[in-house]
Amino acid sequence: VAAGGESSELAAVFTAIGPQLRRFVIGVTKDAHAAEDAMQAAFAKAMEARPTGGTEALKAWFFKVAFHEALAARRKTERSKKALGDLRWLQRAPVEFGLEERDEMQRVQREIDRLPAEQKFVLRERFVAGKTFAKIAEEQQLPIGTVLTRMRLAMERLKSRLKD
Amino acid sequence: VNDGDLRWTAERYVLGDLSDADAERFESLLADSQAAREAVAEAVSLCEMTAAAVRTPARRPIPAAWLGASAACLLVVAAVVFAPRNTELADATPKKAIETSVNDEWILALPELLEIQTAMHQADGEEEAGLLESVVGVVDESDDLPEWLITVTGSKEGSP
Numbered sequence: 001v002a003a004g005g006e007s008s009e010l011a012a013v014f015t016a017i018g019p020q021l022r023r024f025v026i027g028v029t030k031d032a033h034a035a036e037d038a039m040q041a042a043f044a045k046a047m048e049a050r051p052t053g054g055t056e057a058l059k060a061w062f063f064k065v066a067f068h069e070a071l072a073a074r075r076k077t078e079r080s081k082k083a084l085g086d087l088r089w090l091q092r093a094p095v096e097f098g099l100e101e102r103d104e105m106q107r108v109q110r111e112i113d114r115l116p117a118e119q120k121f122v123l124r125e126r127f128v129a130g131k132t133f134a135k136i137a138e139e140q141q142l143p144i145g146t147v148l149t150r151m152r153l154a155m156e157r158l159k160s161r162l163k164d
Numbered sequence: 165v166n167d168g169d170l171r172w173t174a175e176r177y178v179l180g181d182l183s184d185a186d187a188e189r190f191e192s193l194l195a196d197s198q199a200a201r202e203a204v205a206e207a208v209s210l211c212e213m214t215a216a217a218v219r220t221p222a223r224r225p226i227p228a229a230w231l232g233a234s235a236a237c238l239l240v241v242a243a244v245v246f247a248p249r250n251t252e253l254a255d256a257t258p259k260k261a262i263e264t265s266v267n268d269e270w271i272l273a274l275p276e277l278l279e280i281q282t283a284m285h286q287a288d289g290e291e292e293a294g295l296l297e298s299v300v301g302v303v304d305e306s307d308d309l310p311e312w313l314i315t316v317t318g319s320k321e322g323s324p
Contacts, residue, residue, distance in 0.1 A: 024205035108217040
């Protein structure tokens, strides 16, 4: 990616990839405000550097710059490694979801209902009770590998349902 | 790293379940791999959706029994709402009937008419009876032999 891109073109790419980029950045920062800061910083850098190239090259450029900004924003918020396991940042209220996302959520709900009880249990313990996999394994007197496998199988099934 | 492993590692990274060493290694990969970054974005989407879905009970289809009960309730409500109108109609029916009979006054006057007719019949009857009596009287009188006939007959029978 070379410098010199048109600002309108950059803005168009940024707008198009915005939702996906935001999800990536929040995955790194685990904090909505820090994610917003990182997004703004990435866009400001783009206006400064004016990268050029195709959409895919510009997209990769934005993600790379946003990643470094996200790490910097995370450091500023001083979230400890332990706090990164706290899932409160993930908990958007269902009303915050758009229409399409609500449909997806209902599909996920139906699929969760169909999951084997032991997989459903791990999901609830992790997402609702906020327990770590290590804690779940300890409480259920299971090897951690078993708990992780149940979680992985559940997530794979939900993901495949979302892709359908 | 295959796709499945990459996605799973991204999910664990998002959930904060990687060890410090594994998280640092994964972040080194994020610095260079667009596929890894997109896997993180996808993992966030899936985890957000799952977190919301697992906390919200799924909407289940309404059982037929509930539909039946709801329909019955609606009928009761409809009956309550429309009941005053029905009463009005019920009240209106005899009123209308009375109005109709009032218009047909001859029906109300019927007993009087019958009385008049009966009286007329009686009068006619008396008149007829009078005429009949005169006729019958003649007849009756004819039943009794006239004296002149008795005399004649008696004389004939009584004659030797």
